[in-house]
Amino acid sequence: MSNGNYEIYFDCGYSRLRAGAFNKVNLSEKFYAKSEFLFDHTYIDTEIQKIITSLEKNTNSFINNINLMIDSPNMLSIGISILKKIDGSKLREEDIQFLVQETKQQITKSYKDYNITHIIINNYKINDINYNYLPEDIDCNYVSLDITFICLPNEIVDYFKSLFNKFEISINKIISSSYAKASNYKINFSSNKDISFVDVGFDKTSIISYIDDNLQSLVILPIGGNHITKDISKILKVDLKQAENLKLNFDNDKYFLNDNNFSIELIKKIIFARTEEILELCAKSIRLNLNTASEFKMVMMGEGSKILDNRHKDKISFSNDIDFLEEFTEDICQSGFNSGMRLNNQEVVIIPKKLRKLRFFEKLFYFFK
Secondary structure (H helix, E strand, C coil), rough: CCCEEEEEEEEEECCCCCCCCCCCCCCCCCCEEEECCCCCCHHHHHHHHHHHHHHHHHHCCCCEEEEEECCCCCCCEEEEEEEEEEECCECCCHHHHHHHHHHHHHHHHCCCCEEEEEEEEEEEECCCHHHCCCCCECCCEEEEEEEEEEEEEEHHHHHHHHHHCCCEEEEEEEEEHHHHHHHHHHHHCCCCCCCEEECCCCCCEEEECCCCCCECCCCCCCCCCCHHHHHHHHHHCCCHHHHHHHHHHCCCCHHHHCCCCCCCCHHHHHHHHHHHHHHHHHHHHHHHHHHCCCCCEEEEHHHHHHHCCCCHHHHHCCCCCCCCCCCCCHHHHHHHHHHHHHCCCCEEEECCCCCCCCCHHHHHCEEEC
């Protein structure tokens, strides 16, 4: 049997793998699996195999395709505005489709080493009036679109395609993990007009900012949880694996009972100092991209932020309102599933080439309202 009744979402972070199987007929039936912590990718094949075996056993089906959730320090967010004159006639979906396809072709030509994973229309400006959605039955003199393209390097996409190809598994969709998570979690912060989700990964931090529920920017900083590990390693003169264990257990007194060579307070000082630096860099980036000097809501998430939570907020010197969001495998995979099921009505969905023969404009993409 193939995984025909199940959609598989595989989140491939650098330090941990997670996967979820979602029954497309019975949405309440879900199965999850995750790997051990990965200090490197030496045994990533083995961890992938364990997860595949677990999900195949639970679903009683053979997995031959997945939806891949990944991020990269070299991920790009490209914002473009494009204008078209309509001469007073009715605005049609085909007009919007043409504009998006034209812009997509420009991005593809200019960024040949990148894979477009998400196309988001942030704003429709029709006859000088802004809309969050495409209005129906409207006479239009001109329309302009504000579009964001989220792109991942072909190098990382090809790397994971090659990995899964070893198990004879193909990849259907490629999803930015940090964007999918932020898009999913923001409904829990509906009272916050300006909010930024800070996803701290192994060697990068993604900042996804929203204003009035609209994506404003996605910025990648080349700093992550591994930088804290390196600080501990350098200062305490231990290897990276031991430094990682010290970081993950810094608030667990039992972990240190059998080893008196390390000062818990010194480790906390190292961790909090680097965390404050990451937060300040994020805040500076957010203010620059949102063009604001006022306070805004920040939500920390990701594997790299797990060393902290709301219990330690008072230990961090930082002025902005900040929360630490505890994520579980279920939350992350559900975010991918929601993104894959096109629950975000601002996102343009590109139809895969392998589907049935379609009319010209259907081949380009379609919208969910």
